Amino acid sequence: MLPYAPPMASAPKASQKAAAPAYRSTSERPNTIGLIGEGFREIWSRRRLIRYLVQADMKKKGADTILGNVWWVIDPLMLMAVYVILVTVITAKPQPDYPLFIFAAILPWKWFTATMSDAVGSVTGQERLIKQLHFPKLVLPVASVFSGVASFAFGLIPLAALLVLFYSDRITAWLLLIPVVAFVQLVFSIGMATAVSAVNVFYRDLGNAIRHLLRLWFYLSPALYSAKQIESLGVKNPTIAAIFDLNPFTILFESYRNVIYNGTAPLWGHLAGLLVVSFLICCLATWGFKRLEPAFAKVL
Numbered sequence: 612m613l614p615y616a617p618p619m620a621s622a623p624k625a626s627q628k629a630a631a632p633a634y635r636s637t638s639e640r641p642n643t644i645g646l647i648g649e650g651f652r653e654i655w656s657r658r659r660l661i662r663y664l665v666q667a668d669m670k671k672k673g674a675d676t677i678l679g680n681v682w683w684v685i686d687p688l689m690l691m692a693v694y695v696i697l698v699t700v701i702t703a704k705p706q707p708d709y710p711l712f713i714f715a716a717i718l719p720w721k722w723f724t725a726t727m728s729d730a731v732g733s734v735t736g737q738e739r740l741i742k743q744l745h746f747p748k749l750v751l752p753v754a755s756v757f758s759g760v761a762s763f764a765f766g767l768i769p770l771a772a773l774l775v776l777f778y779s780d781r782i783t784a785w786l787l788l789i790p791v792v793a794f795v796q797l798v799f800s801i802g803m804a805t806a807v808s809a810v811n812v813f814y815r816d817l818g819n820a821i822r823h824l825l826r827l828w829f830y831l832s833p834a835l836y837s838a839k840q841i842e843s844l845g846v847k848n849p850t851i852a853a854i855f856d857l858n859p860f861t862i863l864f865e866s867y868r869n870v871i872y873n874g875t876a877p878l879w880g881h882l883a884g885l886l887v888v889s890f891l892i893c894c895l896a897t898w899g900f901k902r903l904e905p906a907f908a909k910v911l
Contacts, residue, residue: 643898650749650897657747664754668729669761683765690717698835706837708872711778715871716834716864718770719796722763723860724825729755730804731811731821734907741907748904749897752808756800763793770871783874792866792877795886799859802892809900812910832860837868859885 641649654661691714699709706712733751740746767789774782811817831854833841841855855861862885866877 646898646901647894650901653747653749654753657750660747661750661754661757664750665757665761668754668758683762684768687714687717687721687766688769690721694835708778708781711773711781712837712868712872713835714770714773715868716832718763718766719793719863719867720829720832720834720860721766722759723796723800724829725762726756726759726800726804727807727821727825729758731807731818733804734808734812735815735818748907749805749900752804752900753801755808756797756804759800760793760797774871781872781874783870785870785874785876788870788877789867792863792870792882795866795882795889796863798886798893799863799889802889802896805893805896805900809896809903812903812907828858828860831855832858833864834860838865859888 691710694713694717695710698713699706730752733755734741734748737751740751741748774786807817807821833855838855838861842852862878862881866882869875869877
């Protein structure tokens with residue numbers, strides 16, 4: 612009688628030889644539309660994290676000075692005083708109710724400059740978080756934009772004080788449309804902040820140049836002077852007129868001034884066009900950010 616032999620285990624099937632990988636290969640990366648959608652979903656799903664980052668940034672900035680968050684109210688007033696002295700006293704070019712005229716441009720511009728200054732280093736300044744594989748990196752520049760929204764909201768306090776105390780005759784129902792113009796600027800700022808934050812990872816010179824670029828941008832915008840004054844200058848110099856026409860802050864400043872200073876409707880048609888362009892910039896910047904995102908940890 613033959614000795615008992617235990618049955619041999621059947622050979623594993625080909626599908627059981629190797630487990631499916633737990634990661635997505637580079638060949639399976641989403642296409643352009645997929646990357647944009649992934650970025651937008653990432654921002655929406657991490658909205659609580661963005662709110663936390665904004666609150667933390669506000670507390671940090673408020674704790675660095677003696678007056679704390681009061682500077683968000685004082686700073687635009689001090690800027691207004693500087694430009695009022697420069698334009699009305701030194702250059703002797705008076706403008707009716709010029710403090711309110713210039714404040715309507717300083718308030719949104721301070722929001723934009725704060726956003727760009729924070730956004731350009733938002734990724735490079737968070738090296739530890741960037742090197743974490745599952746950290747949603749796109750929330751960093753978006754959080755910097757919403758931190759600027761807080762400073763803009765605080766800036767509405769001195770605006771209200773100016774209107775009530777000195778320019779009560781310019782208080783109209785059009786003031787209620789300030790958030791509408793601000794929303795267009797918000798979309799534009801998100802796109803710009805996302806772009807500069809990604810580019811600065813690879814070209815750190817942008818962080819040094821951003822202040823000078825913003826200063827030049829300000830002087831190439833109808834901030835200190837009205838768009839009509841710029842138009843008269845553009846008759847002699849068509850290049851300057853073309854620059855002002857392509858400048859998105861020409862539309863934003865004039866819309867803010869219409870509802871704050873002139874008591875009229877904003878530039879509806881131009882705002883709508885700028886909103887569409889700003890959304891396209893957001894899509895393009897999000898695509899570029901997501902494309903470059905895998906290389907952030909290597910560069911940092």
